[in-house]
Amino acid sequence: MPAEPVASEDLDYLTFVDYAVAKTTAELPAVDPVAMRLGLTLHRLTSALVYDWESTVHRPRGWSWGGFRVLFVLWLAGPMEAKRVAQLSGMSRAAVSALVNTLERDGLVSRTPSAHDRRAVLLSLTGAGHEAITTAYEAHNEREQAWAKSLSKDEQEQLIGLLDKLAGGPAASEAKRRF
Structure with missing residues (x-):
């Protein structure tokens, strides 16, 4: 204070x-x-x-924070249905759907019908999408490093441990979530 x-x-x-x-x-x-x-x-x-x-x-x-999150999930977790992208990104299905429209228009994401459910679509990165997210993440991580360098490596690990403990606590497990 x-x-x-x-x-x-x-x-x-x-x-x-x-x-x-x-x-x-x-x-x-x-x-x-x-x-x-x-x-x-x-x-x-x-x-x-x-x-x-x-x-x-x-x-x-040309991306929003949400657009980056969709690309990031698809890059790391691979092709999946939109509802799963919503779960892993912490966004609503409606938000993912709207973002995918833009990302698809920009040639970064493609949609294909799901083999097991005709109502569902499988989302995946295009080659351009893969190139875009990997290049962007390198720049993103430079900013992460800039923020993290305010703390020593030991302090960073301690903070991560404390945040993990908070995220695993009873209030977190009781919290309402989008997914």
Whole structure:
């Protein structure tokens, strides 16, 4: 928490966390300030990371964050039905469907009828899609490295362990998900 209170007009996206915790706990003393800070910090950092990756790597290639996620899943997990892409990317089926329309138009993804279900379609990367995602991921990983270098290798491993523990906890298993 900052030593001196910050005026609301001097706040920025990340410093708003300290301000929000102080104001909230002053009005609602039962609020757990550490849990609040954890939630706000994780959300804001995730948003900042995604914005950075999208604006520096993916938008210049004509993709949204969602489009990258579809290509990434297809690249690593191989051809699959749209509902499975939705599950692995954490998006809705409708979002995947809309994104695939654009990716197919751009020659990055192809659709073929499923052999076992006439209603389903199999999505796969085209050759151009494979080239595009591998090139993009190299640039994406450069940005990941830029963010990660703020921590030592030991700190990175410790943070990964803590996040894995949080993701495997009871609240995470009870959380509603898109998939």
